[in-house]
Amino acid sequence: MKFLRTLVFSPIRLIVFVLLFMMRLGRRIVRVIVGDVSWSAPAWPRAVARTVRRCPLRVAGVLVLALVGWYGWHWHQHRPKPVEPERVTFEVRAPAVTSYADSDGRSKVDIQPLELKFSRSAAALDLVGKTVAGGVKMEPSLKGEWQWADDHTLRFTPAMDWPVGAHVQADFDVARLFAPHVMLKDDRFEFDTASFMAQVVSSAFEQNLLDPASKQVRIQLRFNYPVDPVALEKRIVLALRDRSGKTVKSLRYSVTYDEVKLNAWIHSEPLEIPRDPLTVQLEVDSGLVSTRGGNQTKDALRASVGVPGLYSLDVVGISPTLVDNDRFEPEQVLVMRTSGDVRTQDLAAHTKAWMLPRHKPGSGLSDEDPPYEWQLGEVDDGILRKAQPLALESVPTAEEYASMQSFKYRAEAGARIYVHIDAGMKSSGGYVLGEPMKTVLTVPEYPKLLRIMADGSLLSMSGSKRISIVSRNVRGMKLEIGRVVPEQVQSLVSFNEGSYSQPRLRWDFDEDHIVERFEMKRSFPAGDPGKAHYEGVDLSQYMKSGKRGIFLLHLSGFDPDLKTKQDDTSPTMTRTMRRPSRIMNSKTKQAATVTTAAKARRTRA
Incomplete structure (x- = not known):
């Protein structure tokens, strides 16, 4: 008994001795650094020591039980485990929006299916390529046909079109739908069908080609499901506004649709030419719905189209170029582009051109020196009096009015020419060139x-x-x-x-x-x-x-x-x-x- 007691107490005494030694050493170090520190030992070490002295066998039994328990837990965690079969997962591919028209725009409904793609072969061999009766419970309930397209793909085609913006939940009957050996990771799935949406596709200010005086704004809206015309037309507001945003006039409008009502075109009333540029503003309030029901649109649609003012005609660009004639010889041609269609005779009457002097007056340069690079700000009446006027020969166009006109001329290659187009020229739509157009160009060299x-x-x-x-x-x-x-x-x-x-x-x-x-x-x-x-x-x-x-x-x-x-x-x-x-x-x-x-x-x- 004495030997057993000694065996039990020896480690404890050693630990207590080490702790006391460390405490004394630590106390001395702390006293040197911070001074005297008062500390009293807790009661539990003495209580433990007393318990061990009174009941050494019980303490030894507790230690043995603890050791056995730890070893049992370690053995249980590292024992061989059976291989669990891999569970089959799947991906839900929500159906795309139904197609309501063919490539020619005629009505033709093509309902897109729901597909489930499984990670492994899941179908019984006798069900591949066949229709499955039941096996899936859907909420809300949808009538249709389930079919195994292949052993990895389960497809559902509804008898009627998909509900608009619906949330669908479904449960599998595993024993009825899958092969006996298949273990699914999840026997439930859910998906959402596409919500009803509307967007502005295009907006433009249009001028009638046959009647240039007739002008209007056309805005196209597009929907992913057939739109309810009544819900759309009562939410349209079309107004003519100035630059500050103030409404000048509320405009009447008409709406046309395609055969399946997936597109709507909003046409404004005929517009007169304003003196200053204005803007046609469209606003379609939220709450649009489809003829098939479902959700309402949450956001309003907005679009704005600029209406040119009276003095909106511009000369977009003038460029000198070389064009081969019928004898395959290059001829010098000025190509002019305007923002609107103009008559050739009107443009010719308002356009003048000069070949500027080869050198700046007073420079003392000879004809062998390269020509001076004239800038637009340097050309005044005095320079033009010394310049050589150029005869412009108009090139006939296919139509009476055109936005691109050409004029032949003859000038020294590499020379600088000055082109002036007077204000007041009118386009076919009644717009006027408000400011004169001036530019200086370089005559291109003939190709070698x-x-x-x-x-x-x-x-x-x-x-x-x-x-x-x-x-x-x-x-x-x-x-x-x-x-x-x-x-x-x-x-x-x-x-x-x-x-x-x-x-x-x-x-x-x-x-x-x-x-x-x-x-x-x-x-x-x-x-x-x-x-x-x-x-x-x-x-x-x-x-x-x-x-x-x-x-x-x-x-x-x-x-x-x-x-x-x-x-x-x-x-x-x-x-x-x-x-x-x-x-x-x-x-x-x-x-x-x-x-x-x-x-x-x-x-x-």
């Missing part, structure tokens, strides 16, 4: 053109051996002529990765390996930069002494004033022309074939 005209021709050895070159707005040309050495013709064939009309040599192999090169430079006569110039080049001098074969030609621009300058800014095109011809030998009457090829570079800016 330099190329060999034909893709191929026959060069007779006994006749002319000329090729034709067409140019425009180019001062000269440089023609590089490369004659393929007869011994290297096979190299051109072997290393050509392109075609014979567009040869492209591969790797680091180029023409310099196989040709002997000549060069020809020629100046073109000065003339109209918009007119095409044609030049002939005679290749006979390169075919003397019986030299025949394939010639590669490179054509590029050339400035005669700068002998070494080449127009590198022009895009390049490579062309090869193969031109066979026949020569008759008067003695043997045998035919020989001569082939000439040309590769050209075309320059166009």
